[in-house]
Amino acid sequence: AAGVIQSPRHLIKEKRETATLKCYPIPRHDTVYWYQQGPGQDPQFLISFYEKMQSDKGSIPDRFSAQQFSDYHSELNMSSLELGDSALYFCASSLGGVIYNSPLHFGNGTRLTVT
């Protein structure tokens, strides 16, 4: 079965650079979530989108922005990168709408290293 696709798998950037992470949800899934997981920490929710509109917002820094496109894929844009942004970034997708108990399905993440 098709899964959530994230690209790139690994990304190395320098401080103050920008980065763009991409997420392709499972086909027909209309809801996308972004999580950040630092070393030794639990995944922390950043932001989510349902039908291309932001639906919930967590601890996402102002330097980060995200959007969901008409084909339901999503991009997380990160600017003025800091060393502390080094982490695993996971995207998840689910069916919103009438599927009220649809679980989230996660991709295998993008490992961002800021030097």
Place this chain on the structure above:
Amino acid sequence: DAKTTQPPSMDCAEGRAANLPCNHSTISGNEYVYWYRQIHSQGPQYIIHGLKNNETNEMASLIITEDRKSSTLILPHATLRDTAVYYCIVRVENYGQNFVFGPGTRLSVLP
């Protein structure tokens, strides 16, 4: 969303059943219980979820107490590949509302 409490770690012998408890005493009537696991640095993997009835799938069984204040995830025949951090999450179903990952239980399956 209701908060959950899980033991920080558990051991289980390979081939035996692993029973992972979760306390969610403040759960409300429309909150589902979900279980996920994360094997080192991989994306969290969905296991099972339920509202008030016990559930079973090919991976595990979920037992929810009648008052819904606690639940148990059962892996019937644990293998070494089941070593992971297991997260119990309660969530009101709504469009795009986030899952909050708590400390979870680090399960070690021992040979």
